[in-house]
Amino acid sequence: MTGPIGPNDVKAIADEALDLLGADGVEVLLMHEWGGLTRFANSSIHQSTWREDTAVKVRVIAGGRIGVSTSNDFSKEGARRAAASALEIALVAAPDPAFAGLAPAAEVKDLDRFDEATARTTPEERAEGVATLVAQLEDGFHAAGAFDTTSVEVAIANSEGQHCYAPYTQSTLTTVVSGGDGGAGSADVTAGRVSEIDPEAVGRRAFEKARDSQSARDLEPGRYEVVLESLAVDTLVSFLAYMGFGGRGIAEGRSPFSGKQGLKVCDDSIDIFDDALSAETLGIPFDFEGTPKRRISIIEHGVFLTGVHDRRSAKQSGTESTGHALPPPNPEGPFPLNLFLGTGDAAIEDMIAGTRRGLLVSKFHYSNIVHPIETTITGMTRDGTWLIENGVIAYPVKNFRFTQSILEALSNVEMIGRDSVLASEFFFAASRVPALKISGFNFTSKSDH
Amino acid sequence: MLERVQLAVDAARRAGAGYADARHVSEETESLTVRNQELEGIDRTLSQGVGIRALVDGYWGFAATVHGEEAEIERTAVLATTIARAASRLPMEPVRLAPVEPVHAVWETHVHEDPFAVPLDEKMALLMEASRRMQEVEGVSFAEGSLDFYRRQTSFASSEGAAIEQTVINSGGGLVATAIRDGEVQRRSYPTSGRGDLRAAGYEHIRSLGLPAEAERIGRQAVELLSAKDCPSEITTLVLDGDQMMSQVHESVGHPLELDRVLGMEEAYAGTSFVRLSDRGKLRYGSDLVTLSADATISGGLGTFGFDDEGVPAQRVILVESGVFQGFISSRETASVLGPGSVSSGAMRADGWQNMPLIRMTNINLEPGEGTLEEILGDTTDGIYMATNQSWSIDDKRVNFQFGCEIAWRIKNGRRTELYKNPNYTGITTEFWGSCDAVGGPEEWRVWGTPNCGKGQPGQVARVGHGTSPARFRNVRVGVR
Numbered sequence: 014m015t016g017p018i019g020p021n022d023v024k025a026i027a028d029e030a031l032d033l034l035g036a037d038g039v040e041v042l043l044m045h046e047w048g049g050l051t052r053f054a055n056s057s058i059h060q061s062t063w064r065e066d067t068a069v070k071v072r073v074i075a076g077g078r079i080g081v082s083t084s085n086d087f088s089k090e091g092a093r094r095a096a097a098s099a100l101e102i103a104l105v106a107a108p109d110p111a112f113a114g115l116a117p118a119a120e121v122k123d124l125d126r127f128d129e130a131t132a133r134t135t136p137e138e139r140a141e142g143v144a145t146l147v148a149q150l151e152d153g154f155h156a157a158g159a160f161d162t163t164s165v166e167v168a169i170a171n172s173e174g175q176h177c178y179a180p181y182t183q184s185t186l187t188t189v190v191s192g193g194d195g196g197a198g199s200a201d202v203t204a205g206r207v208s209e210i211d212p213e214a215v216g217r218r219a220f221e222k223a224r225d226s227q228s229a230r231d232l233e234p235g236r237y238e239v240v241l242e243s244l245a246v247d248t249l250v251s252f253l254a255y256m257g258f259g260g261r262g263i264a265e266g267r268s269p270f271s272g273k274q275g276l277k278v279c280d281d282s283i284d285i286f287d288d289a290l291s292a293e294t295l296g297i298p299f300d301f302e303g304t305p306k307r308r309i310s311i312i313e314h315g316v317f318l319t320g321v322h323d324r325r326s327a328k329q330s331g332t333e334s335t336g337h338a339l340p341p342p343n344p345e346g347p348f349p350l351n352l353f354l355g356t357g358d359a360a361i362e363d364m365i366a367g368t369r370r371g372l373l374v375s376k377f378h379y380s381n382i383v384h385p386i387e388t389t390i391t392g393m394t395r396d397g398t399w400l401i402e403n404g405v406i407a408y409p410v411k412n413f414r415f416t417q418s419i420l421e422a423l424s425n426v427e428m429i430g431r432d433s434v435l436a437s438e439f440f441f442a443a444s445r446v447p448a449l450k451i452s453g454f455n456f457t458s459k460s461d462h
Numbered sequence: 463m464l465e466r467v468q469l470a471v472d473a474a475r476r477a478g479a480g481y482a483d484a485r486h487v488s489e490e491t492e493s494l495t496v497r498n499q500e501l502e503g504i505d506r507t508l509s510q511g512v513g514i515r516a517l518v519d520g521y522w523g524f525a526a527t528v529h530g531e532e533a534e535i536e537r538t539a540v541l542a543t544t545i546a547r548a549a550s551r552l553p554m555e556p557v558r559l560a561p562v563e564p565v566h567a568v569w570e571t572h573v574h575e576d577p578f579a580v581p582l583d584e585k586m587a588l589l590m591e592a593s594r595r596m597q598e599v600e601g602v603s604f605a606e607g608s609l610d611f612y613r614r615q616t617s618f619a620s621s622e623g624a625a626i627e628q629t630v631i632n633s634g635g636g637l638v639a640t641a642i643r644d645g646e647v648q649r650r651s652y653p654t655s656g657r658g659d660l661r662a663a664g665y666e667h668i669r670s671l672g673l674p675a676e677a678e679r680i681g682r683q684a685v686e687l688l689s690a691k692d693c694p695s696e697i698t699t700l701v702l703d704g705d706q707m708m709s710q711v712h713e714s715v716g717h718p719l720e721l722d723r724v725l726g727m728e729e730a731y732a733g734t735s736f737v738r739l740s741d742r743g744k745l746r747y748g749s750d751l752v753t754l755s756a757d758a759t760i761s762g763g764l765g766t767f768g769f770d771d772e773g774v775p776a777q778r779v780i781l782v783e784s785g786v787f788q789g790f791i792s793s794r795e796t797a798s799v800l801g802p803g804s805v806s807s808g809a810m811r812a813d814g815w816q817n818m819p820l821i822r823m824t825n826i827n828l829e830p831g832e833g834t835l836e837e838i839l840g841d842t843t844d845g846i847y848m849a850t851n852q853s854w855s856i857d858d859k860r861v862n863f864q865f866g867c868e869i870a871w872r873i874k875n876g877r878r879t880e881l882y883k884n885p886n887y888t889g890i891t892t893e894f895w896g897s898c899d900a901v902g903g904p905e906e907w908r909v910w911g912t913p914n915c916g917k918g919q920p921g922q923v924a925r926v927g928h929g930t931s932p933a934r935f936r937n938v939r940v941g942v943r
Contacts, residue, residue, distance in 0.1 A: 054726050055726050057553070058554075060727075061549045062817070062920070063542075065527055079501075079503070081504065082505070083508070084508045085508070085528050105581075136523075144552055155726075157729035161920070199730075341505075342504070458888055460861050
């Protein structure tokens with residue numbers, strides 16, 4: 014099986030690109046990714062895959078002009094060719110006055126996030142995990158989902174002397190269980206080590222939701238109290254970040270947080286921060302420019318403190334990079350990949366007991382932006398929605414469409430869960446968020462299932 | 463590269479595969495972005511590798527490698543068979559493949575001008591000029607332009623004897639003017655949103671778009687939108703421009719009629735479909751004016767090619783005829799579920815060499831009706847006219863949808879009157895298509911490109927096409943807030 018290339022061999026390839034005549038500066042991003050994904054549907058494995066890919070992305074600066082070229086030829090010759098191609102582009106490109114220079118040499122933490130057992134996971138082991146999950150279902154129900162074990166090496170090197178390398182592993186098991194009279198339930202778990210994935214628990218949780226959401230009834234849309242489980246909260250936090258937390262959008266007036274620094278934007282109980290170094294998340298300790306990551310408080314006690322920056326947006330705002338660059342070229346600017354919504358002290362049961370007439374929402378589906386400055390998004394509920402009456406779950410209801418301002422929802426938070434879940438609304442980011450009880454949430458139409 | 467993929471097929475067969483196919487894919491891309499007459503980036507990429515699919519005792523396995531050495535390709539082929547055997551841990555009805563005649567063929571997108579041969583400085587000059595013209599409009603905050611080019615070369619071989627070499631070239635570009643004032647952000651795009659209009663074509667397509675000539679208009683509209691009223695909340699007659707019809711067809715026709723989705727194979731990701739196998743020839747999908755096809759043979763569509771990634775020839779199939787559902791978008795595996803004599807619609811495509819082919823839309827087209835946009839508007843007493851997609855959302859069975867558009871106008875007694883900002887509309891798929899009472903004619907019909915269609919686990923992105931013309935719908939809820 015494939016294994017890590019290792020920091021020394023990766024550096025040897027990077028050095029080939031750095032040794033480029035005619036350039037004022039060179040930055041090399043190297044990636045090596047391998048792993049398998051066992052996909053299942055109708056309680057059978059229908060698409061099971063394995064792949065190994067590499068990338069050498071070279072950014073060249075010449076006379077204030079920038080060129081970027083990427084190849085998956087992960088060899089010294091491939092690195093030299095990518096560098097030459099990037100230089101060729103830079104020589105004809107227009108000058109980039111917003112370029113803020115390459116990241117200086119700096120130390121990055123070793124997070125020890127590579128798990129040999131995860132990297133060595135076989136297709137047979139993933140199939141066994143799926144079989145264990147499926148075994149939790151009663152007759153008349155079936156499961157669909159994916160069991161993924163991925164290993165990644167990332168390295169950045171530049172002509173300013175910065176060189177950082179980090180390997181990590183990640184495993185995700187997701188499932189939707191459906192059947193009976195049309196009910197469905199889902200469960201997802203993401204971890205750095207495959208040993209932290211419990212297929213039995215995932216299957217049981219999804220099955221119980223599917224079982225308990227049978228014979229869903231019609232309910233009229235409107236404004237309801239809601240108890241949002243963690244996966245639904247992840248949608249709100251991730252879209253808020255997408256619309257608003259990037260320093261470039263804030264500086265350019267495109268963000269709901271433009272001009273809001275130091276102002277209250279939601280309930281006092283809300284804390285949102287980004288912390289790639291926390292043991293409770295995944296990823297690497299530096300960004301895609303090689304700037305070390307650190308904890309950044311974005312919203313504290315409901316007050317917006319700061320957005321996140323790469324070197325370009327930091328220059329634009331007269332500050333320093335916070336270590337949130339994405340791979341170049343990146344017209345969208347910086348983005349927080351490791352968000353946290355601070356936990357509270359409530360159990361889901363407390364939230365349900367505290368609801369007079371509202372909805373328990375498992376998950377949102379296919380959400381999208383309606384109004385970015387008002388932070389309004391729309392989407393559907395999915396895989397289990399229930400009416401709560403007088404503190405108890407009354408019955409399952411058919412899916413609703415919501416159209417809701419995220420900041421308005423976060424201004425009406427009544428309880429925050431004491432436990433948090435690592436979730437991923439966007440494939441390239443992971444957030445750790447708790448459940449929330451919110452006093453009012455707008456459901457604008459309904460579906461037929 | 464055909465020798466290389468034949469090697470993979472042979473290795474998989476020796477390792478026990480009853481059927482195997484392999485693709486070597488080499489994909490080049492070039493992307494330019496300009497904002498406010500400054501270059502945001504030029505990016506070139508090259509990705510190549512081999513993907514091998516093996517069917518062992520009716521179970522699929524897929525493995526892909528970046529390494530090109532013979533030994534590595536053989537090792538990967540054997541791994542594909544190992545993965546297939548592991549899948550048998552959970553029993554299922556063995557996969558069967560609908561028949562296809564194996565062919566030896568070479569196919570290439572017809573282009574007049576190789577987009578990769580056009581100098582970068584010429585491309586930049588075009589975007590800089592368009593950006594300059596947008597910026598000249600007072601009130602425009604951001605004036606962006608982009609160009610994207612793709613060349614995908616595929617060598618395909620199967621254990622049934624197919625040997626196909628194919629080169630698909632896609633080119634596209636677009637502009638976005640953004641105006642910001644008092645906490646309001648408004649955008650106008652040309653020719654449409656999402657990095658513009660991509661086609662299976664060469665640089666001649668970019669020249670035909672006339673980007674600089676449209677720059678001032680969209681800049682002006684973005685600024686005018688800042689002062690416009692919000693789209694009112696009401697139930698009314700809705701006329702959609704052709705570029706929004708692209709999104710409407712994509713989400714509420716293309717995806718629900720993918721046969722793998724209907725069979726539950728996509729349930730855990732974007733969901734299933736309200737359409738059932740038994741609905742063929744029975745389900746009233748839309749009004750009599752609604753006829754939809756999947757056609758990979760038309761000129762210029764992003765879903766236009768010679769052969770899919772199972773070696774099935776490009777073809778045209780009718781999905782909905784005069785409002786009645788007739789057929790699915792299918793693969794060899796899923797077509798076999800429809801019964802003896804059923805064949806693939808030729809829609810299996812993979813995102814690069816690294817991914818297993820999935821059923822993807824080809825060019826999903828709303829067949830033209832009659833009349834021009836102005837005639838449709840002229841025949842409308844009261845309603846709203848919306849253009850250019852801004853957002854999309856649909857439920858996990860493709861029933862309840864909501865779309866946002868960039869711009870709208872009130873239609874009053876056949877004329878466009880008041881301008882509205884932040885328009886959106888919502889509906890239920892079959893009710894909405896059932897309310898269609900006008901579809902624009904051939905003079906309004908054109909092919910649009912959707913370059914970012916997501917599907918599958920691991921996630922894949924496909925470039926697909928949609929031929930549409932403007933259309934009118936009755937009793938639609940607009941202005942959802």
